[in-house]
Amino acid sequence: MSESMTKPDRATNDLFGNVRKANSGDQNAIAALRTELDGANGNAIIGVCGDLAFQAEESLLVAMLGEQEGAKTCVREKMKQMRKELGRDESSALERILIERIVATWLDLHFAELVCNQWQGGSIPEAKYKQHRIDRSHKRHLSAIKVLATVRKMGLSMMVDIKAAIHIPQTPQESMESQANRFAAVERWN
């Protein structure tokens, strides 16, 4: 593995490999997975998820609304409302990440539809591209909803304990702080 990768990158890359192997019944991979997702390690990975969600949402907001801070505040408020409706406050750390995924993919779908509606009188390749983008976003959004439904149906959060009150950053300042804390935590376990 490349030396230039950061420790959280390495941890997440190992996770992808172990999930693949563990799904085919590899006991060593299952043991490794348990180490990776338990306690502080699990918290750090969930923390990485939170940061990635925040970055994706902020980039979408900037692409969608540019410097219109008022409009951004309205969309952020709508996202907050969605999180509440999906039961974020009463959910486990994993469910909160999945709720964040639904919100982020909703924003992406909303943006794709907005671009499609604003882009009037284009050529056939343009129209095809717009439609393809909407289809892709729609698929991603449905998949996000399905994963949360699966986790809730199986009562996964009851069976697997990720011991933490994970806080998903809501501002760039919080994102930077949580990233610094996570790097410090990863330094401690390695």
Next chain:
Amino acid sequence: MAWENRTGVGLYYTRSRRVNGRIVREYIGQGPIAELAHQTDIEKRLEREAERKAIEAVQRRDAELDRKLDSFVELSNAVTSGLLILAGYHQHKRGNWRMSNERVND
């Protein structure tokens, strides 16, 4: 679009386009009408190029947004799959999650 040099006639403007998969050449002629057709063709070409560049810029921006969103989606998928596996499930042929046999027999 091209100016053809005809012996004894001089420059002659022609325009090629595709009709049902075949190239058809339209002969415009000489003089002010040919000049006007030439200018119109240049303007149309520039418009098409600007349109193509605009689509490319949008595609580049979308690719960057997709990259950010996909890294979050992939990681959240991996965490969820990992936790489901630890809870005794396995994913059958990339489809539904099923309780593993050992766990069912417990």
